[in-house]
Amino acid sequence: MSSIVPVDSQSLLHFLRDWYGEPESPAGQGSNVRMALPDALFEWHEISRQWNHRITSQNYAIPLSELEHDDGKVVFWVENQGTWIWSFDPREQGNPVYEREPSSGTAWSLTGEVLSDFLIHATVLEAILGAPEKKIATNVGERVIATWRDVTAFPFPAWNWPAPGARILFGQEWLALICSSGSSGYNVTVAAKEPSSLTWTEDVPEVDWMSFGEPQDSMEEEPPPLPW
Incomplete structure (x- = not known):
């Protein structure tokens, strides 16, 4: 990706x-x-x-x-x-x-x-917000984000929506939306087409991820609580 x-x-x-x-x-x-x-x-x-x-x-x-x-x-x-x-x-x-x-x-x-x-x-x-697989975390430190490998920053200016300084990162088969949490960290949404593309997050112990994926049966899944 x-x-x-x-x-x-x-x-x-x-x-x-x-x-x-x-x-x-x-x-x-x-x-x-x-x-x-x-x-x-x-x-x-x-x-x-x-x-x-x-x-x-x-x-x-x-x-x-x-x-x-x-x-x-x-x-x-x-x-x-x-x-x-x-x-x-x-x-x-x-x-x-x-x-x-x-x-x-x-x-x-x-x-x-x-x-x-x-x-x-x-x-x-919109691809991030509507992705079939997402993980969301709040108050993630800049130091943690800096350790993510094979990441390309989206070469466009940061947005004020959904929060000031909102920026996008491209990883290997995943995307990330990074927004200021209003404190010392960032609210992060990582998104992918397949769950396997987000297994790398399991190796980030400093972050408490909430996972959201496509429903597996006829019951509708609650939409993920966006962190802004």
Whole structure:
């Protein structure tokens, strides 16, 4: 997995095939909406459609036909309960992405990413949050994280959601979301497609992991308590 760190649309397709399998729908049958919107947004929606929109599970992209302006910005991505939203200004070259927390009444602020990079970043984050196998731990020390081997840092800026400084790591057949716990450590979610890809966590005795996997019978499993 560490060799598949998506940084553009082609490597994103490679990552999605590795994580989700081959697309269920053929390419080239996307939305008929033709608005003055960035190519990167159209391209991402076409990619999502090929996987029958399975590439988002926690937050979501607003359908192209439902996009609206908010204070001069186009809101295109939303946290699943509407507590955080992301937008771009169609008048700005490169389409830098803005964010804000609607309930706080604060103004839009720049994320440090342009739209094309944001969509890749968000897609990888969704892969972690919706992964069939996850382990979650709180207050993990930086020293412990530094001992993990064969890890590649995602080369995009840290996010403010789900917590300030949120960053992603790529391991061998696993991904990790690292967020500040508000104290001296970090809240960590490691995710994989198979339980065997997370057995390495058993060799990290300093960490008390909570494990969550796909249900093995018809009983639905409670969703994991996200640590933010």
